[in-house]
Amino acid sequence: MKHAAGTLAFIARFVVIGLAAAFVISLIWPGVGHRLRARFGLSPADVATSASAPAERIAGPASYADAVKRAAPSVVNIYANKMVTEQAVQMYTDPVLQRLFGGRPAGPAYKRREQSLGSGVIVSSKGYVLTNNHVIANADDIQVLLYDGRVAKAKVVGADVETDLAVLKIDASNLPVIHIADHQPVRTGDVVLAIGNPLGLNQTVTMGIVSAIGRQLSSASPEDFIQTDAAINLGNSGGALVNSEGELVGINTLLIGKAANAEGIGFAIPVSSAKKVLDQIIDTGHVVRGWMGADYTFVPIAADSGLPAAARGAQVTDIYPGGPAAQAGIQPHDILLRIGSDDIADPADLRRHEAALKPGSKVEVSGLRNGSPFHAEVILAQRPPLTPTASLDG
Template sequence: MKHAAGTIAFIARFVILGLALAFVVSLIWPGVGDRLRSAVGLPHSPAASAPSSQTAPSRASGPASYADAVSKAAPSVVNIYANKMVTEQGVQMYSDPVLQRLFGGRPALYKRREQSLGSGVIVSQQGYVLTNNHVIAKADDIQVLLYDGRVARAQLVGADVETDLAVLKIDVPNLPVIRTAEDHPARTGDVVLAIGNPLGLNQTVTMGIISAIGRQLSSSSPEDFIQTDAAINLGNSGGALVNTDGELVGINTLLIGKAANAEGISFAIPVGSAKRVLDQIIDSGHVVRGWLGVDYTFVPVAADSGLPAAARGAQVTDVYPGGPAAQAGLQPHDILLRIGTNDIVDPADLRRREAALQPGSKVEVSGLRNGAPFHAEVTLAQRPPMTPTASLDG
């Protein structure tokens, strides 16, 4: 009996030693078991061949750094210093102490030089630079500081108030031109970087996402804007909003500050709109848009109709006397449903389509008048200058 117990203990020690050795080998060479089974003709272990149901699906993760995107885009972003003479009302004091005591002083006009800070983006080897109109408005002298330290005097080619864009031209060789993202439309949720000259701090980069696209900042403007939460401050105006590949997505233009109890709400002009403005200003010095000569709003729907609050189309609220629509017979309360071959989705859609048409071109407008269908041919005029309703910062 004693001999049998010793034999069992001896075998148990070797079994334990073998299991421990197999465990260590499996840790060092995880696939050795399957290879040994294949060598002796045994099937693979089901546990090893079947994927674990607990395995988490892989996720695409963002880059740890956006330095590559910044290095591509930053050389194309410039600082802009716009100088202008400002006349102010003041009081000129008399040099004689007696007269000063008697009369105190007399009204006088004083002139002083004022400098606006902003940013710009180099978009052409020919020296064209995009910036904001409010940065250079009424400036006597515009200086551009390039990324590599070169300084150039800029000439104003033209400006567009509705998009708040201005085109400058500098005479400098070997310019770093930014790449545009026209082939990659911006999407809500995309990561973007704002590059500019906030508060005169020179090249500064902030990051955020695209909060929304297709924003209209004025009920009368046909232009759409990108909304972003990337930090934009005074001096960022005219700077670049780029994607994670360093491609230009938009031109930073507007921030809604703490005066409106808002944080993280800024706007940029989409690169497609900026390119169209650039091309027209280079060609003719100004932007040309079509105009129907009417004001319109959403189509009202009765509360008990069961329809959405805003139905398809646009309702005419006012017709400008002598304008294209008045000459074509359009009337207030007409509901416009179609322009040319395109259905009208809402007033914003109509504003975009109207502005895209050439002045002098004819277009058929159709809709409902007092519930009955009507058609009218309108010869578009050139859209008159509009005063922006949004206050601009940045």
Template sequence: MKHAAGTLAFIARFVVLGLAVAFVISLIWPGVGDRLRSRFGLAAPTTTAATSISRTSDPVSYADAVARAAPSVVNIYANKLVTEQALRMYSDPVLQRLFGGQPAGPAYKRREQSLGSGVIVSSQGYVLTNNHVIANADDIQVLLYDGRVAKAKLIGADMETDLAVLKIEANNLPVISIADQRAIRTGDVVLAIGNPLGLNQTVTMGIVSAIGRQLSSSSPEDFIQTDAAINPGNSGGALVNAAGELIGINTSLIGKAANAEGIGFAIPVGNAKKVLDQLIESGHVVRGWMGADYTFVPIAADSGLPAAARGAQVTDVYPGGPAAQAGIQIHDILLRIGPDDIVAPADLRRHEAALKPGSKIEISGLRNGSPFRTQVTLTERPPQTPTALVD
């Protein structure tokens, strides 16, 4: 027994001695282990850290994306004359609260300037921006990335999407690259480039917080939601992906007045491109209209509808409108428009708006639980009041 114990102790001392020698050799010749493994045909071990590094594809810096996109983003200075009336305030605080003040002398005019951003989308000088940036302006100046200043002409504006198209006369304009809208995913890194608070070219970073965000039940438009910082002056600027390609036009934010932080919205580039093309072609946007309002399908226990019912329920039919002429009634549940299923009210709005006035389309659905179908001839959608958001 003593002999066995002595043998084990002898072996243990040599093992410890061997490990110590190997440690010293590895310190003196760091690559000796790899060379020996290579000589005897053994593979080098893979560490977890190396594996995790090889899996990531995120860039360390987004400077290349900014360098590609920033030259196409411009600052917009819209000037207009505002008429104001001087007031003489009441000395009594109660009267001040009730009436404010009395006119004091003739009205006077002053020049007001609003700040915003825009994106050069064509070598012909077309610039996309927000309608509210240039609304009622009598003089619009555009400051380019390279310091040039150009006077802009308004080509057309669309209040419903809050988009406007300007045209400038200049040579060698940097045109932004447009991304494939279908490739946008929630969680993608995005960069907002614009002129916040008049600070000129500023870049903020965030992610796509949501896509297809609906801000008004009466509008067919949807938005990209992002937590990239958007401030007054960013309106009309570019929202780009990590490759520096345009994915949206920054348009609005829900600010701290609503106890919100990191909630901004951009118009998807696909929607903006459609508006751009129509404004260049005719100066206004034409949308199809069915003449009805609708909402989500209510799910009642005795409705007989599946728990995940889709479609849109009619809440109002405008007298004399296309829906009324086609016999569509309040409480009808609309399930298909032409060959396409209606997923939700917003989906029906988009299909309806995309059709040209005069188009005849088949609508099918349920009325009091029984299937029905009818033909609707669309007319042009009347002007709508745009959604008001903090900006």
């Protein structure tokens, strides 16, 4: 018994001495343990338990220079010139009259040339350039500055007020065409780069993420927008919003500036919508959308509505006299739940569905009227043009 106890005490002393020596060695040579494990063919995964192993992290690129190099040559600067007529005004000297009337005309009206700055994206080797409609609206002369320093005169092929898009045509060779991202849709949280001509500073790149998708900027429009916190300033309008691979995901169109107490809120037209507009304008010179002749709002949830708690659809608020909906017998307060073979998620979804249909086509609409199911066949008309709205910035 005494012999066994002495043996255990002997082993314990050597264990303590060994641990103390290992501690001292680790302080003097911190990497010796790793080197010994590597010499004997043991990886950190072999000696660490799965419970204590850190979660795998996917590191992003340290630089987006390759993406910029791929996309930047396709982004152009646009200089739109127009003649503006102005009237000289002489202010009243009387403070009361000045406050009431400001001033009175002084001399004949005069004309001056006004230039607006913007950006554009080369989308075809044939010379087609996408930009914003508000950049080139009412312009008498449009000049495009290419990445390599060439200057080309542009003509307007067509424009679409609802998406604020315009298609220009330039006559130039060896044009660098942007790569379009069509392999997967953009997602909230994706890294994006805005490339353009802000404040006349050529080829400026800003970085951010996709803050949201499917944003509706107008209840009357079927279009949705990408929201981003990549810095967009005056002159960025019409420029490219690209992903981390340098592929086009959107056309920058406007921002909500500090005048609205906002920061980091910009918007871009999704490339899928921009491409549809581009194709139609090239083919016909304008964009054609289907229209039912009604306005909609979200479905109200009430205890006596007969609707489930998670009701979807769109409630009709107004019917345009003589329009397709009126002729089909649709009434205000009707709740529309289905168009054709598709369910209706919300008013914006319904507008996108009707806009995608060709004028003259017949579609069945179903829903609830006073809690009872109803069906109607609507022959769509062509959507009338919307009144242009002023952009907030960009």
